Amino acid sequence: MTTPLEARSLIKAFDGDAVLKGVDLTVEPGTVLGLLGKNGSGKSTLIKCLLGLLKPTAGEAFVFGEDAWSLSAAAKGRLGYVPQEVVTYPWMRVRQVIAYTGAFYPTWNQRLADDLCRRWNLPLEQRAGVLSVGQLQTLGLVLALGHEPELLVLDEPVASLDPSARREFLRILIEITGDGDDAGGRVGESARPRTVLFSTHITSDLERIASRLALLKDGAIAFEGESDALKERVKRIRLTSRNGALPTGIDIPGAIHTTVEGVLAEATVTDFTPDLPARLAAENNVDVAVVDLNLEEIFVEMHDE
Numbered sequence: 001m002t003t004p005l006e007a008r009s010l011i012k013a014f015d016g017d018a019v020l021k022g023v024d025l026t027v028e029p030g031t032v033l034g035l036l037g038k039n040g041s042g043k044s045t046l047i048k049c050l051l052g053l054l055k056p057t058a059g060e061a062f063v064f065g066e067d068a069w070s071l072s073a074a075a076k077g078r079l080g081y082v083p084q085e086v087v088t089y090p091w092m093r094v095r096q097v098i099a100y101t102g103a104f105y106p107t108w109n110q111r112l113a114d115d116l117c118r119r120w121n122l123p124l125e126q127r128a129g130v131l132s133v134g135q136l137q138t139l140g141l142v143l144a145l146g147h148e149p150e151l152l153v154l155d156e157p158v159a160s161l162d163p164s165a166r167r168e169f170l171r172i173l174i175e176i177t178g179d180g181d182d183a184g185g186r187v188g189e190s191a192r193p194r195t196v197l198f199s200t201h202i203t204s205d206l207e208r209i210a211s212r213l214a215l216l217k218d219g220a221i222a223f224e225g226e227s228d229a230l231k232e233r234v235k236r237i238r239l240t241s242r243n244g245a246l247p248t249g250i251d252i253p254g255a256i257h258t259t260v261e262g263v264l265a266e267a268t269v270t271d272f273t274p275d276l277p278a279r280l281a282a283e284n285n286v287d288v289a290v291v292d293l294n295l296e297e298i299f300v301e302m303h304d305e
């Protein structure tokens, strides 16, 4: 099976200012990869370079093994993309926009599109130009899902959705990316593996649906892997002195944000290993407690480094 998306040493600079400084990223078939990064970290830029919508300054991007910059119509047909700002034909009614888009795809599933519109309460007779930002984003999702793409790329897909539309969207995403007998689920009945790349700031959404995470930081991928692996690697540790005083200059390997207050020291470590607590305890005459962090806390810690 060909790799749906790949970036190799991707560099993108605007007016000589590099936003992406050498990104290597492979999105394997069947994965739901959440792309996480601060505002302005380059998530949209990376997505656009990956899809051939922006020309990289250097490096390469591939979609289904094809050079993203000269993508064939066949590869484009296997791909669904929702940009951060959905642009459509304002004078058309929602129903017409959907029919117009569907006409481009031999695999268009109108039943699926109708189903999604119903579930997201899209006003089919409304002119697209007067839709709210959230409704427009929902329409973008219908347009991207209607041809049952193998690869879905979503740039902050839920940013403008209200909580109930967001929940419904995530439910649908879980359905279509479900594996085994449920592949395709009720939405789209094909059993093709679905690969999803989506960028977001909303870490709780990532926690629910992403099988893997990529953290974009300082123009490169700071972490790529299963979210559980990230949680195993990044922990907060609390050291309490056993004799009323902490040694000066405690050396905690991989520590970011160390605070010392009286007999208590706290640090976040980015390369935690199970033997670390016992080692620190023995070396410093302290009691060590390990605190698990959720993705949001990890995101904040790693960016405040």
Ligand SMILES: Nc1ncnc2c1ncn2[C@@H]1O[C@H](COP(=O)(O)OP(=O)(O)OP(=O)(O)O)[C@@H](O)[C@H]1O
Residues within 6 Å of the ligand: 014, 015, 019, 037, 038, 039, 040, 041, 042, 043, 044, 045, 046, 084
């Ligand atoms: N066409 C462009 N010309 C000049 N600079 C650009 C262009 N597109 C993006 N940038 C700059 O690149 C940086 C990254 O922008 P990008 O939109 O990729 O970030 P992002 O991570 O998607 O941000 P957000 O989470 O806020 O959407 C920003 O500083 C932005 O100003």
